[in-house]
Amino acid sequence: MTVFFGLSFAELSALAAAVVLVLARWLPPGARRASAWAGAAAFAAAAIVLAVLGIRWQLVPVLAGGGTALTFAAFSVLRRRAGRPVRRARWWLALPGTAACLALILAGAVAAWALPRPVFPEPSGAHAVGTTVVQWTDPDRTETATSRTEDQRTVVVQLWYPAQRDPAARRARYLGRTPQEAQLVAQGQAGYLGLPGFILDEAARAHTRSAPNAPVAAGGGRFPVVLFSPGLGGVRTQSTAWAEELASRGYVVAALDHPYDSAVVTLTDGRTIRTRVAATGDQTEDNRRAAGWTAVRAADLSFVLTQLGRLDHGEIPGLLTGRLDIRRAAATGHSLGGAAALQAARQDPRFAAVIDMDGFPRDPTPQPFDQPVLALTHDVKPGEEPGYLPRLTQMLQLSTATSYRLTVPGSAHLTFTDAPLFLPPLPALVGSLGRTAGPRITAAATAAFLDAALRGKPGDLAATLSGYGHLTVL
Template sequence: MRLFEVILIVILLAAAIAQMTKSFPGWSRPLTVLAVLVAFWHVIHEGTHWQMFPVLAGLILLVAWQLIPASRRTSRYAAMRKPVTVAVAVLSIATFGMLLIVPMFSLPKPTGNYPVGTRIVYLKDSSRTEDKAEKPGTPRELMVQIWYPADPSNNHLAAYERLSETIPATSYRSVLWTNSREEAPVATQGGPFPVLLFNHAWGGRRTQDTFLTEDLASHGYVVASIDHTYNASRVVLPGDRVIDDIGGGDAIDPDLHSASEITAVWNRELSTWVADEIFVLNTLQSDDLDEKSPWHGRLDTRRAGALGHSFGGAAAVQLCSVDPRIQSALNMDGWTFGDIRLRAANQPAMFLYGITSSAGQQDSNAVGAEAELDTTDRNEVDASLRQFGGYKVSISNTSHMDFTDHPLVSPWRGWTRPGHISPARIQTIVRAYVLAFFDQTIRGANPSLLQPGTPSSFREVQIEHWNPESKPESTSIAPTKSATPSIHQID
């Protein structure tokens, strides 16, 4: 909950209670006036949202009651005093409960030295047509959000999502402020900055890992997160054209289709996503050369990397096989398929996996297509690591969606997922390993976190260092014996 939201609820509740007491009845009106002032501040500076509607309704009710002349309140409407007071109190308490269930969560502060800027750009690839569009011959269109190192500015903080990109239940995110400044000037010190391409999960969205993209930008990376149109959960193109996810969940349901059928669907979609990544990287490369572009001379597209969550992680690794500008790729808790064996020896990969204490039982119960996909994935990943080297990082007491902003959405996560590590902890771990990996593979740094034989700073982590054509070297504390990687592609 945000500061003025809490203050408003407390003041209004106090005003309602004062109205019913014999000792402090005179306090009700000044407290109501104060609540009105706080409400105006909240609406203007914080931005209101549906969770606050009950307390605002309660405020209107109390103001209306107090505008009635005192003589009438004590004579004609005396019987209404208690119902009005109870209604205002109930509405205040209801708001508090709604903010607990669906809170205005706070993203963790970036840990790097740069302030963070962000901008949303529309791109049209006229060389490709959109086979899912209603109108034949429609070019491929993308919305891309870029987080980048910025100079200090007083630009407004960016919203987590634009209002048009939300649905009524998530509309509060349009006034949920991030740590990034809208259209802030690109940092003039340091650089040119390496480019990282981020891919969301199947049916995900470009903002789903803002906790990570903001942090990478604060450490001097330009992170371009792509909404893969017709698979992202909701894309708003110019002209208020809304494209909802039509990726086809049934087409990848292991209960309905064979492993080969599912893989065929994934590979078709994978080729589209990889083409999107190449197009975005080409566009940024052109912008770097354009003297009129704000990116002129600030981007290093020759030192690029790719990362993603779930299906997006597969797209990141796949990009290595077709674009030599990609120096490394990182897959967060996703199956990996496509041409993983075609990445080059100078393109290291890291695979982050979540592990739960019950995953062993889940894995043993996997049958049919899901079991076959699990086995194929493990064999392909291990073969690729054996041939080219890289890292496999397993984080205990962590599930698939913990690699996104999702754990921040509800504080009841501890009850629904007992034993899981806290959102702050998992995000600290993910940030640390992702940053260390790209600092090593793109900037040539030597982070201690990735050194063989060095104990991990995180007791929940087991890391395997794979040298080309060798067996892995494991360091850190291993998870419990019953734990096995929890790798799921369907979100």
């Protein structure tokens, strides 16, 4: 359990003991020996506990710094017990070693703070949350990312839904159904970002607030459905906190993995498909490719909506048969997924609403469409991305319904995902809203919009949305 600074009690004990061991050499003679003994005992005990529970990579520098100091302390004790004189290094020789050990310990503490294991917020709705993963193949579409004509387009979909409460139910892993899948996804995402594979180890070990394959909430009513497409190279779980919050409020969220685009997709036959998305450095070519990926994603969203309808009718077996209201469906997405949601809605009138989370529109032939849109945008600075907001506004004005563009102050592109929960809190990366405010604002604003668009909830939606940022009503 994390108690302070992203550290468990055992880790915090190891950190404190390591500092005591390193600094003991500089204490007055009367306190030096007692401090060294106390630090050594506490450090050894904490190290044993961590060895049993598992040592996070962030704690390796802490243990290295403390272990180095412990080695010198033990050497002095052994010489004293053997009746041999103990020679202390001169201060100008000891100072660099002390500084190096403290630097190691500090580096570990900072890494633990910057890259903690994500703690998912407790959903605030009336329902517990269940989750399940399905895989569907579209017999009408050939996989365009491979050269094999026999390959059909396959997507992996994770569903979050209102469930019956069971305090004893185990919680789902964050990044995958199994420890192996979670680790593969974490390494794939790190690699996509150009980072070492171990950087996201804590995210791979995290558990969410939902229960795998939990019984659906009783009552017999049908739930509105919210389809979600992640960002470029993203994975279906990238907005789990948001999905769990909506599910607790009575929605079914279906998030897609797009094979050959998402960083890593694990299929039921054991195959692992890694992304083939790559920038060329040529802006024109990259825009052309982005438009192609967006079109594939838009088709994926429509296909999944069809499959959810078949699931509801019992043509596909599943937990949610008879519980899905396909007539109240929203297309949503983050970044490129937001662009795909806009395009899917323009092409498929079955979608009743759209949410674009900071996605640049990529539709090559934009035309009028009938659904209302909520577009969340990061805090765009003057001179930054000059074409983004005009293009987005142009797209929203094509809607024949009232639409909303909401800019969240202090936000960045990843604010609208789970990233603030476990990535370094750097404003340029995840915004300046802290660990939990970004996911909370994203969930609250989108839930208010969905309640109005899919459930017809009365009230002043514009006034509600204005409470979360700078609102433009179109």
